[in-house]
Amino acid sequence: MKRSNAQRLRDALEDDIINGRRTPGERLDPDTLCREFGVSRTPVREAVQQLVASGLVTVSPKKGTFVARVGIDELIEMFEVMAELEGMCGRLAARRIGEAELEALRQAHERCEAAARAGDSDDYYYENEAFHDCIYRASHNGFLAGEARQLKQRLKPYRRLQLQVRQRLPSSLAEHREIVAAIEAGEAGRAEQALRDHVLIQGERFSDFVASVRRFGVYREAAPDGAAAR
């Protein structure tokens, strides 16, 4: 299946934003993108609009388009919803998971443990994602899984800041164990609670989080063209 230019561009930009190669607040100049990708303005415009629709980019009329800069208050709100979605996935998964999926979940968890033992932070990040994706799939609700993935994408530029909190990794693993146990036992309420806490607990260390975020100038709504953009 051949993807259109606009699609490729969208994926590339999305990847850039998610992986921090373009930081929130950075300007996205259409003409520059045209030259970079060797296409005309039309597909660029389309890609940008799709990113606007998914919330990763904002466009201020007559001022330019920028990588979306999410305010701290909205960030909290998004985490709150993310926790709920994860919890719902866990609740459904505990009731609906099949034997093969359960085995896949166990293996994903084991890979997380291995990555943690090896001390490979990047690898753990990846395996952690795979672990959660197992739960999404096990919920047997494709729409829910899609929404959860989309929101997670949108939060990714900020998630990467908080996984490096001291001592987060061991407790994260312990939470994973509790999650697996709850799903294995088929205890829906317990799985929901465990997953919700697993996401929300990161918000508890909020002062740390805010501190690290502020250094990136996330919360400068009042100055859209602030230092980070220039």
Next chain:
Amino acid sequence: MKRSNAQRLRDALEDDIINGRRTPGERLDPDTLCREFGVSRTPVREAVQQLVASGLVTVSPKKGTFVARVGIDELIEMFEVMAELEGMCGRLAARRIGEAELEALRQAHERCEAAARAGDSDDYYYENEAFHDCIYRASHNGFLAGEARQLKQRLKPYRRLQLQVRQRLPSSLAEHREIVAAIEAGEAGRAEQALRDHVLIQGERFSDFVASVRRFGVYREAAPDGAAAR
């Protein structure tokens, strides 16, 4: 604030789809839309793409663009998520609602009762929406409220089919009373449960629902250009 042509077009099409003037599966011919609205293909294309992003329209490359036709299985999944979002709104609202918002909620409920007494189905539909919107706002989570509204929009073309189930209206009102009571009492768990049930209960009468949906040819994935489109 002057809206662009693409925006006006998008709103018009969205309204058409939501209110059933364009049924799921119907073809959206770009050229026809151009003539209808007196604009060129560019803004039409833009509007269509925005609708694709919000899930109301699907475009099959080289085959045409159609009003999104959601399969029954996915419809169930979406209702499941909708119930969860509503429940979450209720839980947060029970904890966070202010006095003024509580009064607005009571009044919205009263207007629902009035519409029901008057037997005005359309009016009830509108007031019911206002009632739920009160709860969204009272959750004090703007992001959550936005997601809930968006999903509700996406479900609207199908919701209209089920509100006419016999005896649904009186029980719907009773559920509203329970919801208001739970929020007034500040009982988060009870409010969450009441709202979740309020949405899910509609799925219980699923055979009725499926029956009415099938007549509209919603579940004809195998025949994309089925009878409904011609």
Next chain:
DNA sequence: AGGGTTGTTCTTGTATGAAGTGTTTATCAG
């Protein structure tokens, strides 16, 4: 007669140019 192939005709996707509108900056006057 049936199946494969080829050609035509839709369809989407891309490019480019032009215009209109808001913002910003520079200059002039007080």
Next chain:
DNA sequence: CTGATAAACACTTCATACAAGAACAACCCT
């Protein structure tokens, strides 16, 4: 030096022209 006004610039938006790919149908060959 400060304020206002005007002009220039930059961005978005729309239109039109063009290209390429896929589906469908007709036709030919087997």
